[in-house]
Amino acid sequence: MCGIIGLTGQERAIDRIFPGLLALQHRGQDAAGAVTFENGFQLKKGNGLVYNVFNAKNIERLNGNTGIGHVRYPTVGAGSADDAQPFIITTPYGIALAHNGNLVNFFELKKDLVENELRYLNSNCDAEVILNLLSVEMTRTDLKNLTPEKLFAALRMVYDRLNGSYAVVAIIANKGLLAFRDPRGIKPLIMGSNGSSFCFASESVALDLLGYEEMNDVKAGQAVFIDSGGNLHKEQIASGDAAACIFEYVYFARPDSIIDGIGVYEARLRLGEELGKCCKQEGIMPDVVMPIPDTARGAALMVADVLGVRHREGLIKNRYIHRTFIMPTQEMRIEAVRLKLNPIKPEIKGKNVLLVDDSIVRGNTSREIISLVRSVGARKVYYALYSPPLRFPCVYGIDMQTRGEFIARGRSIEEIRRSINADALVYQTNEGLIKGVGAGSRGFCTACFTGIYPTEIPRSLMDRIERDREAPKLLDE
Ligand code: SF4
Structure with a gap:
């Protein structure tokens, strides 16, 4: 279990991502991180609580109106500092990405990326695998004239290879903010807007805190892209029987959150x-x-x-x-x-x-x-x-x-x-x-019980x- 947040709008993103991460701290106390974009990526991440990782000095340098953040609870991998999120890739295209979930076929995908795509992966975190797969698929499109349609087409190819749970926020350099949820919606992801900014988060409690009143869950298998002009684009990338994690309601989520309308x-x-x-x-x-x-x-x-x-x-x-x-x-x-x-x-x-x-x-x-x-x-x-x-x-x-x-x-x-x-x-x-x-009539994952x-x-x-x-x-x- 981890917590993610992504924000783009007219304000300095980190000023909202930091309190948003504090609201999601219950979802992971192992590591925290954020990346913002303004003429390049600015990254800060490390092991520990949000308050251990961020201070006035590093918050000051995280400039830009688009950013993403993450709190980690260790899943795949030993939970070292190398596994802290978000991850950044700068070539052939700038992407920063954070994810909550677990890829069931992580080891196969990692092996394939290393052996067949000649990608060097520096961590044991599946977010880095998703990031590289997205990068691989984006290089097959016309990067100079990247449109939301081309981005969604690349994402469709990524979905075809992923197996497991994933809720993702990603910055596409100079283009906008992308968020997507696995075909079964196992992990939660909600979006808020207020006329001047859009925010995605694992739980509504983060959006409440930041003053967003208009909220919608990102649907299972859906991708949402906010382009650099502030325009919203939505696409159903894949479909499957909904299987949202029922344990969110039992234990993980904060009681003041609303997940998938419940x-x-x-x-x-x-x-x-x-x-x-x-x-x-x-x-x-x-x-x-x-x-x-x-x-x-x-x-x-x-x-x-x-x-x-x-x-x-x-x-x-x-x-x-x-x-x-x-x-x-x-x-x-x-x-x-x-x-x-x-x-x-x-x-x-x-x-x-x-x-x-x-x-x-x-x-x-x-x-x-x-x-x-x-x-x-x-x-x-x-x-x-x-x-x-x-x-x-x-x-x-x-x-x-x-x-x-x-x-x-x-x-x-x-x-x-x-x-x-x-x-x-x-x-x-x-x-x-x-x-x-x-x-x-909703579908839930109840696998740990059944x-x-x-x-x-x-x-x-x-x-x-x-x-x-x-x-x-x-x-x-
Ligand atoms: S219901 Fe249980 S098995 Fe399914 S995602 Fe949640 S914790 Fe995991």
């Missing part, structure tokens, strides 16, 4: 309602319902509503702690969880507590949270998830565990309950997930994912 907060409320019904069916009757912060807040409210019991905050999160490595002893593990979450003892002591969470990956954190809640005097600890069991790795840009590490892989609900030491465990159903998100992938997946990729993700092991989920 409000994330509203989706989480509905997911909580569906989960509440499951809890009722299971006969769970707690004294109090508590969210595991922060994503589960809306869902926990609705679970309490459906059950007709009190809702309280019982765990307070230190939002400045990110990753906690596996600790050798139980005491150290509880301490590591405590660094992130501290219980409000009077709300827990002597009560039957229902904890609501978004999902369980390996189960380590859930186990430690339950242990923590018991240690401050809970009588019983029930655990409820507003998504179904996660059993399959994501190949579209979400760095989840390998199949073998999913706690739900090959285990019954009862076995998982025992493993995390809960007094009861309730999962959302697959039907509840779809209904809760409010899918209607194992049904919306694109072809080479067996070699699955093997590689499992190899690459074996170490280091993190306690985080």
Whole structure:
């Protein structure tokens, strides 16, 4: 998962891209970058948070009214500084590009570019592959008289070769700003306009912050080009059955975003309602319902509503702690969880507590949270998830565990309950997930729950994912 933003208009682009990236920071804390264009590209990127990478001095030199930005969550590759985005190519044509997603056929495409197109690729990032493919196809057109039609024709050739998820923003030097989304719309991309500028972003929250009121999602398989005169051109490049990532609504996206017309907060409320019904069916009757912060807040409210019991905050999160490595002893593990979450003892002591969470990956954190809640005097600890069991790795840009590490892989609900030491465990159903998100007739990717992938997946990729993700092991989920 990454965040992208692209902007062109009458203002200095970086003055809007910087706050836009801050609004997208939750989508990636590993690296950040931006490139602007004015008589050439100006680039700044590096590892770390947006505030670590940018300062007044480097923002000052990023001149130009067209720019793109990126925050990275590592996907393909080890996440080195070389893999930070955006990427630039200057010959035979100037293009800068940033992308959110994951190409399932990345290794084949990279090999092909190196061996057959004689391209030198400097990173393990699939954005560089998309950039080079676009450059290759553009060189086959009349570059001197590049029109939107010729650009879209080149893009059509690129789409023919890409397999996987991609939402892309790109600057075409002296020509304009290009944005496009994969044929299934797996990754989100929204566009805003205000009469003097156009902005593309992964989530509407960035456009809200920048004051855009008119917004439209870029459709699955659609490309949008804003030329240097500020004219808008749209083209349906490819079509396929829509398969937007349903996990955006469960976990990734900010609750104040709207993705493909569905409000994330509203989706989480509905997911909580569906989960509440499951809890009722299971006969769970707690004294109090508590969210595991922060994503589960809306869902926990609705679970309490459906059950007709009190809702309280019982765990307070230190939002400045990110990753906690596996600790050798139980005491150290509880301490590591405590660094992130501290219980409000009077709300827990002597009560039957229902904890609501978004999902369980390996189960380590859930186990430690339950242990923590018991240690401050809970009588019983029930655990409820507003998504179904996660059993399959994501190949579209979400760095989840390998199949073998999913706690739900090959285990019954009862076995998982025992493993995390809960007094009861309730999962959302697959039907509840779809209904809760409010899918209607829309298509969603649910592959990490169902194992049904919306694109072809080479067996070699699955093997590689499992190899690459074996170490280091993190306690985080
Ligand atoms: S596999 Fe899961 S996380 Fe990955 S795109 Fe599909 S729904 Fe989203």
